[in-house]
Amino acid sequence: MKGDRVEIVVDAGDTTRTYEVVATRAGRRVETAVRRGVVEVSEVTRSGSVVRTARFMATRVLALVEQPIPTGDAEDEERA
Numbered sequence: 001m002k003g004d005r006v007e008i009v010v011d012a013g014d015t016t017r018t019y020e021v022v023a024t025r026a027g028r029r030v031e032t033a034v035r036r037g038v039v040e041v042s043e044v045t046r047s048g049s050v051v052r053t054a055r056f057m058a059t060r061v062l063a064l065v066e067q068p069i070p071t072g073d074a075e076d077e078e079r080a
Helices: 073-079
Strands: 005-011 016-022 029-035 038-044 050-057 061-067
Touching: 005 029, 005 038, 005 050, 016 038, 016 050, 029 061, 038 061
Parallel strands: none
Antiparallel strands: 005 016, 005 061, 029 038, 038 050
16 A cells, blocks of 8 residues: 555664665555565565565664554544
8 A cells, every 4th residue: 555664774784774665656565574584575566566675684684664554543533
């Protein structure tokens, strides 16, 4: 869904770097997978085709923050 995003914080030696993968169009989603010591974050279309992928060594990843699109539920609760 448009608005899905994942932030990846990576140890870059003496500092940290933050990367972001965002679903750029409606109908796309961001999927994460950890396989064989590699963290893979991909933007995927509705049909399952991968648009782009970011790969990081799992030993270097400090944080993986998945932020789904906000739903209207929080706004409805504030109004009540």
